[in-house]
Amino acid sequence: MTSALEKPRSSADKVAVYYDRTWEQFKWIQKGLEGHPGVRLSFYEGVVEVFMPGQPREIFKKVIAALLEAFFFEWNIRIIPTGSVTQEQEGVASIQADESYCFREAKPIPDLSIEVIFTSGSATKLERYRALSVPEVWLWEDGLLTLYRLGENGYTRIDRSQIPELANLDIELFSRCVLIGETDWLKAMRTFRNAISKG
Secondary structure (H helix, E strand, O other): OOOEOOOOOOOOEEEEOOOOOOOOHHHHHHHOOOOOOEEEEEEEOEEEEEEEEOHHHHHHHHHHHHHHHHHHOOOOOOEEEEOOOOEEEEEOOEEEEOEEEEEOOOOOOOOOEEEEOOOHHHHHHHHHHHHOOOEEEEEOOOOEEEEEEOOEEEEOOOOOOOOOHHOOHHHHHHHHHHHHHOOHHHHHHHHHHHHHHOO
């Protein structure tokens, strides 16, 4: 089947989708795009997505990362920021999150993956992450942050992170500051840092 270009809803994201592809074909596409750091790839159930993020997505992903990392610093939390590292299980799935983190030590599959969604559905993304056994996934979509925790029957929506290091993170405050950061990064950072400061 030929590729289909998804029309972005409200961003400059560009997505080319290829169906009925094997893992070997995916790896050839991946190899062919080496040296193009702005391009992200995913594979799941024979579907390959070649994704080029636009400015709105990049703004949100950077604001989310800056706020989270301010929290980690303030609470003296040891992390390994793994960004958009490729997470994959050979022959099954491959994905690159917008941001990802390992806690305490580096791991092949991060403890937390974060996606900013403009052009493709959350259900599909969660299935890919489930195939990789990512413990916790956060999705930012339409101005809302939704947290999911992996259990025996897939992902369950949760109100607070179940990662011990994030137990003190106020999700409502965090989400509010992400929205502020879309237009005023400094105000978002100041608001958040003042609120979380331990003095």
